[in-house]
Amino acid sequence: MTRACSDALVDVLVVGAGAAGMMAAIEAGRRGRRVRVVDHADRPGEKIRISGGGRCNFTNLGCGPANFLGENPRFATSALRRYTQHDFVKRIDGAGIAWHEKTQNGRSLGQLFCDDSAKQIVRMLTDDMAAAGVVLSLKTGVTRIERSGEGFTVILSDGSQVTAASLVVATGGKSIPKMGATGWAYEVARQFDIRVTETRPALVPLTFEAGLLETLTPLAGVAVDASVASAPEGAKARKASFNEAMLFTHRGLSGPAILQISSYWREGEAVVASMAPGRDVFEELKAAKASNGKQAVHTALGHIVPRRLAESLCQREAASGNLADLSDKVLRRLDQAVNAWAVKPVGTEGYRTAEVTLGGVDTAALDQQTMQAKAIPGLYFIGEAVDVTGWLGGYNFQWAWSSGWAAGQVC
Numbered sequence: 001m002t003r004a005c006s007d008a009l010v011d012v013l014v015v016g017a018g019a020a021g022m023m024a025a026i027e028a029g030r031r032g033r034r035v036r037v038v039d040h041a042d043r044p045g046e047k048i049r050i051s052g053g054g055r056c057n058f059t060n061l062g063c064g065p066a067n068f069l070g071e072n073p074r075f076a077t078s079a080l081r082r083y084t085q086h087d088f089v090k091r092i093d094g095a096g097i098a099w100h101e102k103t104q105n106g107r108s109l110g111q112l113f114c115d116d117s118a119k120q121i122v123r124m125l126t127d128d129m130a131a132a133g134v135v136l137s138l139k140t141g142v143t144r145i146e147r148s149g150e151g152f153t154v155i156l157s158d159g160s161q162v163t164a165a166s167l168v169v170a171t172g173g174k175s176i177p178k179m180g181a182t183g184w185a186y187e188v189a190r191q192f193d194i195r196v197t198e199t200r201p202a203l204v205p206l207t208f209e210a211g212l213l214e215t216l217t218p219l220a221g222v223a224v225d226a227s228v229a230s231a232p233e234g235a236k237a238r239k240a241s242f243n244e245a246m247l248f249t250h251r252g253l254s255g256p257a258i259l260q261i262s263s264y265w266r267e268g269e270a271v272v273a274s275m276a277p278g279r280d281v282f283e284e285l286k287a288a289k290a291s292n293g294k295q296a297v298h299t300a301l302g303h304i305v306p307r308r309l310a311e312s313l314c315q316r317e318a319a320s321g322n323l324a325d326l327s328d329k330v331l332r333r334l335d336q337a338v339n340a341w342a343v344k345p346v347g348t349e350g351y352r353t354a355e356v357t358l359g360g361v362d363t364a365a366l367d368q369q370t371m372q373a374k375a376i377p378g379l380y381f382i383g384e385a386v387d388v389t390g391w392l393g394g395y396n397f398q399w400a401w402s403s404g405w406a407a408g409q410v411c
């Protein structure tokens with residue numbers, strides 16, 4: 001009975017028990033605020049649990065504002081500086097969670113993962129919430145929000161009512177609706193006349209039209225280390241390139257390099273892939289021709305890119321037979337096909353598989369130190385709900401920790 005009474009009158013109501021919401025709740029609870037967190041899912045931190053293949057890429061050592069997209073990427077600077085990746089690492093260390101940094105071909109990527117399981121992070125956060133006196137109500141949504149005096153009256157899905165001085169919206173974006181993503185934060189923003197920027201799936205595989213797909217289907221499962229660039233006409237802000245793995249799939253292209261570039265790509269535009277970055281394919285084929293002209297061209301190309309890809313490219317460029325029979329013109333065509341492959345996706349796999357939502361609650365309406373809505377004191381938006389979207393590699397969780405921490409200092 002006492003619990004029910006106190007749950008109905010709190011200082012802070014956080015909606016969303018994801019990375020950002022739990023972080024804000026812990027910080028506010030530690031300040032002595034009476035905090036309640038509601039979430040319509042039956043478990044907290046589900047995206048943390050499934051992320052990074054179950055090991056959660058929880059931050060990136062190189063995290064900074066340059067790793068984020070949004071109408072005003074500088075907005076993230078304050079929170080990222082005040083609660084950094086190193087602060088979160090200290091927290092993980094304090095909880096005794098072992099971690100490692102991912103490397104690729106001996107290169108450190110700055111991406112930190114749990115050695116054991118992402119569940120350890122969820123447990124750390126739920127333990128910290130309990131220790132800070134935060135009340136967590138699962139399987140509980142929100143049906144209505146009303147402004148009441150200085151605070152908010154919130155009607156929950158079970159019909160009960162909560163009055164709170166501060167309302168923290170931490171319900172994430174629209175990606176993976178199967179996991180309960182709703183885009184509800186945008187409805188709350190609109191209710192309070194706060195603009196929401198255009199939202200679209202990001203960190204998502206790109207898809208091809210049927211004709212192109214038919215020619216590329218035999219390559220499904222082939223992976224290459226590639227450099228993939230966006231090719232926007234005139235839109236400087238969307239020029240980007242990423243050097244990471246690229247994967248051919250039954251629907252189009254995926255892999256880290258493609259997920260990264262998907263955040264910059266727009267309908268009608270091409271992406272340009274270099275599938276042997278830094279290698280002069282023409283010179284290498286010419287040298288192979290000089291040393292062993294009897295070698296089949298697809299075999300020679302197969303020493304530069306995976307064999308199946310080499311065969312497909314030779315077929316597409318009508319390059320068959322032995323190297324000795326091929327002119328420089330054909331070898332240059334192969335060079336282009338490998339290192340300047342411009343391809344126009346027709347779309348993305350959408351929110352079904354997107355790791356994040358690009359766009360969200362307009363940062364111009366929020367205070368960058370506290371995440372509080374400038375025009376509505378007591379209302380906060382944090383995490384993925386906000387128009388701050390990170391690259392692949394632990395940046396999105398860092399934004400969730402940093403923005404949640406920032407709100408938690410004042411809400």
Ligand code: FDA
Nearest residue numbers: 016018019020040051052057171172184383384394396397
């Ligand atoms: P998040 O989505 O985590 O939490 C929102 C919470 O609100 C959820 O618990 C949800 O149930 C709840 N909710 C939603 N609507 C509600 C409503 N109407 N009422 C009540 N509750 C509601 N990032 C990264 O940095 N490293 C990584 O390894 C990965 N990996 C990864 C894998 C996959 C498959 C996905 C989909 C995403 C990632 N990400 C990632 C992105 C990362 O998961 C994401 O950016 C953060 O979880 C965002 O944290 P939030 O707390 O803002 O939202």
